[in-house]
Amino acid sequence: MIDKTVRMNYLFDFYQELLTTKQNQYMSLYYLDDWSLGEIADYFDVSRQAVYDNIRRTEAMVEQYETKLRLFDRFEKKQLLLKELKQLVQNNGRPQELMPLIEALEKLE
Amino acid sequence: MIDKTVRMNYLFDFYQELLTTKQNQYMSLYYLDDWSLGEIADYFDVSRQAVYDNIRRTEAMVEQYETKLRLFDRFEKKQLLLKELKQLVQNNGRPQELMPLIEALEKLE
Numbered sequence: 001m002i003d004k005t006v007r008m009n010y011l012f013d014f015y016q017e018l019l020t021t022k023q024n025q026y027m028s029l030y031y032l033d034d035w036s037l038g039e040i041a042d043y044f045d046v047s048r049q050a051v052y053d054n055i056r057r058t059e060a061m062v063e064q065y066e067t068k069l070r071l072f073d074r075f076e077k078k079q080l081l082l083k084e085l086k087q088l089v090q091n092n093g094r095p096q097e098l099m100p101l102i103e104a105l106e107k108l109e
Numbered sequence: 110m111i112d113k114t115v116r117m118n119y120l121f122d123f124y125q126e127l128l129t130t131k132q133n134q135y136m137s138l139y140y141l142d143d144w145s146l147g148e149i150a151d152y153f154d155v156s157r158q159a160v161y162d163n164i165r166r167t168e169a170m171v172e173q174y175e176t177k178l179r180l181f182d183r184f185e186k187k188q189l190l191l192k193e194l195k196q197l198v199q200n201n202g203r204p205q206e207l208m209p210l211i212e213a214l215e216k217l218e
Binding site: 069095098105 | 126127174177178180187188191194195198199201204207208211214215
């Protein structure tokens with residue numbers, strides 16, 4: 001199980017286009033730029049609680065998008081298959097070894 | 110440019126999880142099962158106009174999701190790269206030929 005911050009970084013990356021400007025700003029400062037809730041609250045002149053609530057709601061929202069679209073899950077599976085494929089190619093794998101991986105990639109989404 | 114029905118079939122497939130039950134039902138009957146607007150209207154006991162409006166709104170919605178998430182666009186690019194990769198593997202391509210395609214796939218999303 002990966003760390004929550006790492007997971008949120010990925011989910012935010014995949015679903016940020018579906019978020020509002022404010023959600024994007026708070027999530028970006030909190031998760032990408034590592035600001036504290038207090039710093040974000042001061043910057044936007046709102047309460048710490050308001051920032052906290054907004055971020056928690058956004059986290060729940062991107063988790064829900066992930067449940068529905070599974071972009072991060074598919075991305076991880078794709079990267080694993082590509083890594084395996086790369087290693088096989090580097091070791092001069094034969095077509096019958098490479099082909100099942102390519103077919104698995106085709107079926108992935 | 111692909112046919113609108115084909116495009117909608119794909120977009121519906123990619124984004125159906127984000128639609129309501131009713132949107133899913135109408136789109137599925139109209140695009141996948143090829144029912145007419147009138148048949149859908151009769152079946153659900155609503156006006157033909159209501160079905161038409163709902164489907165047009167849903168089409169606009171999935172197009173908007175595509176603008177934001179580009180799942181279909183990425184899918185097409187992925188399939189093209191995989192097709193090329195497959196052909197190279199079948200023709201016993203060398204690692205230095207295969208690797209750029211694998212790297213392009215890694216960067217795709």
